[in-house]
Amino acid sequence: MPIPTAWTTGTTEVFKTGTWRAMLPLHVARPSPCHQACPVNGDIAQWIGHARAGDLRRAWEVLTVNNPFPAIAGRVCHHPCETACNRAAYDSAVSVCRLERAVGDEAIARGWAYEPPALERDGHIAVIGGGPSGLSAAYQLRRRGWRVTLYEARPQLGGVMRYGIPAYRLAREVLDAEIERIVALGVQVRCGTPMADTQALERTRASHDAVYLATGASRPKTLPQLAAGAGWWMAGTDYLARCAAGERPPIGPRVLVVGGGSAAMDVARSARRAGCEVTLLALEPRELMPAQPAELREALEEGVLLRDGAMLATVAEGPGGVSAPCMRVRFEAGAPGEPPRFIPVEGSGFTLETDTVLVAIGQDAELGAFAQLDAASGLLRVDGTQRTNADKVWAGGDVASMMRFVTEAVGMGKRAAIDIDAQLRGSAAPSANRAPCVQADEIATWYHAPAARAAERVRGAADRLAAGDAEVQLALSPAEVRAEATRCFSCGSCTSCDNCFQLCPDLAIEHVDGGYRVLADYCKGCGVCVRECPTGSMLLQEELR
Structure with a gap:
């Protein structure tokens, strides 16, 4: 075809039409909503992308940069990432938690281990508390080359993961494998070593370059209706810890569990596995109970009787057991920043008969050994990097926060470790990515075929009661892992699909290492590349001249 006579060069490069535009697209890496919601700031879109490609080893390597417990988190995380998932506005959220479990389980099955630190540094850090937050801090510090000694009061590491979360x-x-992988990095462990008093903390601080306190919340809350020292009631945390140690506490055939959170579910379900008839008494109405919906659903399937929206009025011990008069309550939301109110309903009384009352209404941190540190509302006061008011002392997990989830504790340990590392090296800690995350309406969803979320599978109720410690939640199959990973929009993470390159009407996109570049001399700012991006990795911005 002959070249028009007006085209004297045989190319359109001479027509620099970029001066026509008011908006300029940019190829950017942006945080996904799941990333911003993740307590450990996990690079979720990236590791799921590797899982989608079938490379679970690389997925594990990316995932464990932020979280050394993928197999654990994949079982017990409260998964706020899924609530934030952009796919939920399209069909249903990606099953991030179960994908994480699949990656973690594969790592355990294949014996994958962490590379030893690239260098050994001179500093020595004490981590006080071997639960999820302390282990997370020890892991992050050791990978950066610091010498770490982990002091734990109990006989074994794990904290709430071992002594609070039942084996089912x-x-x-799984717990042992992921802990042992951290210890194998060279973390020194001293179990049976509690932080006894303020002098012990001062000695520790004097003999180490930094101290991270992660002693948890070990003092169970009680109810004034319960007589101190009475043999017919027990703290739920004590019951779970004794069960975890292989004991079978004598609690009788009828059990009343007081509480509505995850710990109460664990106590009630553990008592059912011990053969007890269990009634669960919760202040909140069912739809507002703090326990995860799946936990409550499974407890009811296992035969736990729920009496929600009710409170224990008093307790009377008799020859046939314990009589527990109760009454219904009306829930009233509190003002912003204030707790809700529960108003007794007149004439609504009822009585429950039981042999043992197990109380699971929360725990408080034990701060007796930390009198020299600032505290407020029963927690150590820390800043955004987990620093306390004392020099060389950081704190995190349940001793410093009411966000009492395993992955929240892991995130605090990571945050403290990053700041300790920066302080000891005399450098600034890396700043967080504050860019706005990709919104659902920025995804070209027409490039993503509708696909159902992988169905959740659990053991039948009768089977799991008979099996005792056998896990209730069943894993995804390899085919389901690949299918579920394919459902991820990869929000903010370019997948090199070439849509922007192929569809630009001005040929103003070129390939570069790591992605694409917009040629400003030719781009008219039409926004086609932005509209057709399936991951939200092209962003249209006003250009001021």
């Missing part, structure tokens, strides 16, 4: 939710071989 978190198999002990």
Whole structure:
């Protein structure tokens, strides 16, 4: 075809039409909503992308940069990432938690281990508390080359993961494998070593370059209706810890569990596995109970009787057991920043008969050994990097926060470790990515075929009661892992699909290492590349001249 006579060069490069535009597209890496919602700031879109490509080893390597417990978190995380998932506005959220479990389980099955630190540094850090937050801090610090000694009061590491979460939710071989992988990095462990008093903390601070306090919340809350020292009631945390140690506490055939959170579910379900008839008494109405909906649903399937929206009025011990008069309550939301109110309903009384009352209404942090540190509302006061008011002392997990989830504790340990590392090296800690995350309406969803979320599978109720410690939640199959990973929009993470390159009407996109570049001399700012991006990795911005 002959070249028009007006085209004297045989190319359109001479027509620099970029001066026509008012908006300029940019190829950018942006945070996904799941990333911003993740307590450990996990690079979720990236590791799911590797899982989608079938490379679970690389997925594990990316995932464990932020979280050393993928197999654990994949079983017990409250998964706020899924609530934030952009796919939920399209059909249903990606099953991030179960994908994480699949990656973690594969790592355990194949014996994958962390590379030893690239260098050994001189500093020595004490981590006080071997639960999820302390272990997370020890992991992050050791990978950066610091010498770490982990001091734990109990006989074994794990904290709430071992002594609070039952084996039917978190198999002990999974817990042990992920802890042992951290210890194998060279973390020194001193179990049976509690932080006894303020002098012990001062000695520790004097003999180490930094101290991270992660002693948890070990003091169970009680009810004034319960007589101190009475043999017919027990703290739920004590019951779970004794069960975890292989004991079978004598609690009788009828059990009343007081509480509505995840710990109460664990107590009630553990008592059912011990053969007890269990009634769960919760202040909140069912739809507002703090327990995860799946936990409550499974407890009811297992035969736990729920009496929600009710409170324990008093308790009377008799020859046939314990009589527990109760009454219904009306829930009233509190003012912003204030707790809700529960108003007794007149004439609504009823009585429950039981042999043992197990109380699971929360725990408080034990701060007796930390008198020299600032505290407020029963928690150590920390800043955004987990620093306390004392030099060389950081704190995190349940001793410093009411966000009492395993992955929240892991995130605090990571945050403290990053700041400790920066302080000891005399450098600034890296700043967080504050860019706005990709919104659902920025995804070209027509490039994503509708696909149902992988169905959740659990053991039948009768089977799991008979099996005792056998895990209730069943894993995804390899085919389901690949299908579920394919459902991810990869929000903010370019997948090199070439849509922007192929569809630009001005040929103003070129390939560069790591993605694409917009040629400003030719781009008219039409926004086709932005509209056709399936991951939200092209952003149209006003150009001021």
